Amino acid sequence: MDKRRTAAAFFLLAAALLILLALNLNLGSIRLSPGEVWRVLTGHSTDLSAAGIVRTIRLPRLIAAAVLGGALAVSGFLLQTFFGNPIAGPFVLGISSGAKLMVALSMILSLSGGFLLSSAGMILSAFLGAMASMGLILLISGRAKSMAVLVICGIMIGYICSAVTDFAVTFADDSNIVNLHNWSRGSFSGMSWESVRVLVPVTAVCLILTFLLSKPMGAYQLGEVYARNMGVDLRRFRVELILLSSLLSACVTAFAGPISFVGVAVPHLMRRLFRSRQPLKMIPACFLGGAAFCLLCDLLARTVFAPSELSISTVTAVFGAPVVIWVMLSRRKERV
Amino acid sequence: MDERLKANRLTVGYGRRAVVSGADLTLRPGEICLLIGPNGSGKSTLLRTIAGQLAPLAGTVLLLGKDMREMPAGDAAKALSYLPTDRPSADLMTCREIVATGRYPYTGRMGVLSDADWDVVDRALREVQAEELGDERFDAVSDGQRQRVLLARALCQEPEVLVLDEPTSFLDIRYKLELVETLKRLAREQDLAIVMSLHELDLIRRCGDQVVCLKDGAVDRIGTRESCGDPAYLERLYGLPAGSLEEGSRPELRHYVRSEGKRLRCGFTTGTCAALAASGAAKRLLLGFWPETVSLTTPKGLRVEVPLEEKEAGDKCARCGVRKDAGDDVDCTAGALILAQVELSEGAGIQICGGEGVGRVTRPGLDQKVGEAAINSVPRRMIREAVEEICRAADYVGGLRVTVSVPEGEKLAEKTFNPELGIVGGISILGTSGIVEPMSRQALVDTICLELRQRFAEGNDKLILTPGNYGMDYIRAEKLCELGVPAVKCSNFIGEALDEAVSLGYRQVLLVGHIGKLVKLAGGIMNTHSRQADCRRELMTAHAALCGGSPTLCRDLMGCATTDACLELLREGGLMEPVMKSLAEAIGKTLTRRAGENCRIGAILFSGGNVRVCMTREAEELMKDWTDGRK
Numbered sequence: 001m002d003k004r005r006t007a008a009a010f011f012l013l014a015a016a017l018l019i020l021l022a023l024n025l026n027l028g029s030i031r032l033s034p035g036e037v038w039r040v041l042t043g044h045s046t047d048l049s050a051a052g053i054v055r056t057i058r059l060p061r062l063i064a065a066a067v068l069g070g071a072l073a074v075s076g077f078l079l080q081t082f083f084g085n086p087i088a089g090p091f092v093l094g095i096s097s098g099a100k101l102m103v104a105l106s107m108i109l110s111l112s113g114g115f116l117l118s119s120a121g122m123i124l125s126a127f128l129g130a131m132a133s134m135g136l137i138l139l140i141s142g143r144a145k146s147m148a149v150l151v152i153c154g155i156m157i158g159y160i161c162s163a164v165t166d167f168a169v170t171f172a173d174d175s176n177i178v179n180l181h182n183w184s185r186g187s188f189s190g191m192s193w194e195s196v197r198v199l200v201p202v203t204a205v206c207l208i209l210t211f212l213l214s215k216p217m218g219a220y221q222l223g224e225v226y227a228r229n230m231g232v233d234l235r236r237f238r239v240e241l242i243l244l245s246s247l248l249s250a251c252v253t254a255f256a257g258p259i260s261f262v263g264v265a266v267p268h269l270m271r272r273l274f275r276s277r278q279p280l281k282m283i284p285a286c287f288l289g290g291a292a293f294c295l296l297c298d299l300l301a302r303t304v305f306a307p308s309e310l311s312i313s314t315v316t317a318v319f320g321a322p323v324v325i326w327v328m329l330s331r332r333k334e335r336v
Numbered sequence: 337m338d339e340r341l342k343a344n345r346l347t348v349g350y351g352r353r354a355v356v357s358g359a360d361l362t363l364r365p366g367e368i369c370l371l372i373g374p375n376g377s378g379k380s381t382l383l384r385t386i387a388g389q390l391a392p393l394a395g396t397v398l399l400l401g402k403d404m405r406e407m408p409a410g411d412a413a414k415a416l417s418y419l420p421t422d423r424p425s426a427d428l429m430t431c432r433e434i435v436a437t438g439r440y441p442y443t444g445r446m447g448v449l450s451d452a453d454w455d456v457v458d459r460a461l462r463e464v465q466a467e468e469l470g471d472e473r474f475d476a477v478s479d480g481q482r483q484r485v486l487l488a489r490a491l492c493q494e495p496e497v498l499v500l501d502e503p504t505s506f507l508d509i510r511y512k513l514e515l516v517e518t519l520k521r522l523a524r525e526q527d528l529a530i531v532m533s534l535h536e537l538d539l540i541r542r543c544g545d546q547v548v549c550l551k552d553g554a555v556d557r558i559g560t561r562e563s564c565g566d567p568a569y570l571e572r573l574y575g576l577p578a579g580s581l582e583e584g585s586r587p588e589l590r591h592y593v594r595s596e597g598k599r600l601r602c603g604f605t606t607g608t609c610a611a612l613a614a615s616g617a618a619k620r621l622l623l624g625f626w627p628e629t630v631s632l633t634t635p636k637g638l639r640v641e642v643p644l645e646e647k648e649a650g651d652k653c654a655r656c657g658v659r660k661d662a663g664d665d666v667d668c669t670a671g672a673l674i675l676a677q678v679e680l681s682e683g684a685g686i687q688i689c690g691g692e693g694v695g696r697v698t699r700p701g702l703d704q705k706v707g708e709a710a711i712n713s714v715p716r717r718m719i720r721e722a723v724e725e726i727c728r729a730a731d732y733v734g735g736l737r738v739t740v741s742v743p744e745g746e747k748l749a750e751k752t753f754n755p756e757l758g759i760v761g762g763i764s765i766l767g768t769s770g771i772v773e774p775m776s777r778q779a780l781v782d783t784i785c786l787e788l789r790q791r792f793a794e795g796n797d798k799l800i801l802t803p804g805n806y807g808m809d810y811i812r813a814e815k816l817c818e819l820g821v822p823a824v825k826c827s828n829f830i831g832e833a834l835d836e837a838v839s840l841g842y843r844q845v846l847l848v849g850h851i852g853k854l855v856k857l858a859g860g861i862m863n864t865h866s867r868q869a870d871c872r873r874e875l876m877t878a879h880a881a882l883c884g885g886s887p888t889l890c891r892d893l894m895g896c897a898t899t900d901a902c903l904e905l906l907r908e909g910g911l912m913e914p915v916m917k918s919l920a921e922a923i924g925k926t927l928t929r930r931a932g933e934n935c936r937i938g939a940i941l942f943s944g945g946n947v948r949v950c951m952t953r954e955a956e957e958l959m960k961d962w963t964d965g966r967k
Binding site: 084086212214215218219221222223225226228229230231232233271275276277278280 | 387388389408409410411412413414416417418420422423424425426427428429433434437438440441443445446447448493
């Protein structure tokens with residue numbers, strides 16, 4: 001029963017992911033037929049513009065959306081595990097915003113200094129920002145045990161960071177404002193192969209390390225006392241968990257800007273789908289689910305009002321925010 | 337390894353604040369150590385430190401002989417598991433999954449359980465009788481079930497030391513007792529060393545090989561459950577006013593009688609023991625569980641609650657025992673184990689038989705017929721009522737056979753009068769009130785003297801003395817109480833009562849009693865307790881012989897179990913009248929000799945059924961005077 005459900009759920013996720021991948025290749029401001037896309041992918045296309053669209057625009061964007069979406073969902077799952085709080089997530093806790101602020105500041109500084117920030121530099125500054133926000137949140141969580149207080153503080157941190165970012169953007173060079181502004185609202189547009197080549201390995205390494213943490217994570221889910229009694233080295237585990245979740249969300253923010261609600265909503269949907277919270281199942285499930293979720297949202301962002309594009313957070317909020325409300329309400333009786 | 341866990345001069349606390357200082361503790365395999373003390377005395381903190389959750393401020397914890405702080409976390413987890421008061425957060429997890437988390441120290445890098453691991457999980461669930469909960473959501477089960485599942489989780493860790501922090505909190509009394517029983521079984525069968533804190537003082541006496549009492553930041557006492565479970569000590573430990581724990585905190589009967597300024601504790605009879613044991617065995621047989629204690633209301637109206645011993649059960653029968661508590665009364669059956677076996681039987685109703693160590697009646701004239709087990713009618717009624725109550729609770733309408741036995745009975749019986757009474761093979765199961773009221777000799781005499789003084793002070797110089805309730809019944813039946821003469825019970829202390837009456841200045845005394853008691857006076861025996869002397873048959877036989885009784889009759893008389901049986905033989909032999917006359921003369925002489933010249937004293941003897949059989953001459957005159965005086 002249990003195994004059948006798990007298998008069916010994974011099959012469902014994989015199928016959804018494949019369909020969304022195909023749709024993302026075909027649809028857009030220029031609609032391409034599946035046959036045309038297939039010919040481009042197999043290298044038999046004669047239509048140069050189609051090949052260009054698929055190869056240089058849609059393919060990297062689609063890979064980035066899938067991988068970063070997955071990373072975001074896993075990061076959310078890690079944070080929820082860490083805080084024992086089902087509505088924790090990188091965006092809700094202000095970690096994405098902290099990363100955004102640092103990236104924005106670094107970009108402005110580097111551009112005014114006359115050089116372009118590399119992908120690694122972007123990730124590094126995002127990571128620093130994420131860690132700064134995380135530190136603040138940890139300080140708060142030491143004092144406030146209530147999940148509602150924690151989340152409200154996270155959202156406040158997010159607002160402060162956004163305000164500072166907006167402030168910095170206002171004083172940035174004209175030439176970069178459009179670009180920066182677009183990015184700071186969150187978007188997968190303009191994703192290049194160069195970015196993909198950096199973000200895929202970084203995410204992959206983080207995911208593998210996360211997956212290796214699934215055993216202590218399962219123990220930690222019961223509570224600290226239980227985990228310690230089972231022989232989990234709590235200090236080390238906590239550090240690893242925080243580093244990994246911050247790195248994953250920093251990676252996302254560095255390339256696509258802050259993306260809201262994916263980190264909260266996807267793990268919750270996956271828990272419901274799998275009726276389990278075992279890290280061994282949830283980590284791959286969150287990755288697949290997050291990938292599918294972001295592909296869907298990106299597809300909608302690109303196509304609904306084509307040729308103009310919506311910010312990705314606008315779309316994810318439409319789907320994600322109701323999930324958060326749902327979680328809050330269904331949890332109400334237990335704690336908060 | 338004979339020491340599983342050892343704490344040396346352990347100081348525990350948070351930050352710099354020590355909660356408990358200098359605690360020593362040694363825990364051996366199969367041992368249960370209880371931690372008690374008032375709230376805030378540091379029980380949990382000490383347990384957390386022992387469990388490795390908190391670093392000690394000073395001192396060491398040795399787990400299996402090794403310093404716990406230097407042990408790798410995984411090794412410690414295999415040796416010790418801890419059941420904290422915190423509930424685990426367990427969304428979406430089934431009980432079986434929760435239990436499975438206990439395999440953590442044994443699984444590989446990814447924490448995947450092998451089939452062997454799952455076997456351990458299922459075994460642990462069985463161990464705590466929670467197999468049926470396996471697929472239930474952990475959040476959906478009751479507190480009692482939850483605690484069992486958590487215990488299974490702790491067991492799943494296959495520890496050698498189990499540390500439990502208030503495992504019985506939030507459980508109702510049944511789950512508390514079940515949990516304690518389970519822990520005792522685990523300690524015994526798996527050689528587990530268990531240390532746990534408890535708040536329920538009544539549980540202390542049920543388990544715990546050693547009890548560690550914490551108070552004011554230090555170990556106040558380490559001792560056995562007896563020494564630490566003493567109410568007076570517990571009152572001090574918890575800062576309670578003296579006497580608060582006396583009533584009801586222990587199962588032993590807490591009913592006292594006062595004498596000589598001392599409090600003497602009452603006990604209960606063998607009959608009560610048999611009924612309690614039968615009740616326990618019937619519960620196991622018909623309701624399917626061993627109650628931790630059984631209780632019943634004795635005919636006297638006092639409730640007795642006792643633990644069960646030597647519990648054994650099969651498909652169609654169950655057996656358990658209750659130890660006789662004679663209170664402060666010295667009695668050869670004190671501490672004897674009375675067993676009752678209850679089994680399903682073909683016929684309807686409840687059949688009561690005597691087994692090993694319970695005497696059998698071989699002579700007529702006793703409470704039970706010849707050939708029956710020496711279980712008197714009141715205990716039989718108590719057993720029947722106790723078992724019927726269980727039958728009703730279990731909706732059981734079939735028949736039951738209750739067999740009462742006393743393992744030591746045959747040997748104990750040698751110290752009783754049973755051999756003389758013609759009860760062979762063991763002791764009697766008896767008791768009419770169900771309660772043994774201890775009375776010291778002096779106390780009894782004092783009580784009697786006090787009453788005599790009171791009556792005299794009221795202006796009486798006439799008196800009726802009687803040994804006990806039978807005499808009182810007779811006095812009422814014969815309307816002697818309407819003569820305006822006070823009647824005082826003197827128990828077996830006839831001589832003492834008489835002496836006191838005479839020295840007080842009573843002028844006329846009438847002694848009224850059953851022949852079984854007062855016939856002894858014919859032989860000059862002035863204390864009629866059977867422990868002092870018997871001689872009833874001898875006296876009857878001697879006087880029968882004097883009156884011309886045949887040797888055969890004399891032999892038969894000597895063989896009688898009771899005086900009533902003797903009387904029956906005399907009546908048949910036509911010697912009733914002369915023998916009674918002869919006895920009356922002897923009794924009259926004894927009494928007059930004792931009382932002296934200043935006091936007229938007579939005696940009236942009656943037999944079963946309140947029939948007057950014998951009356952001294954003085955008694956006849958007294959009765960005449962009193963009746964005339966009344967008119």
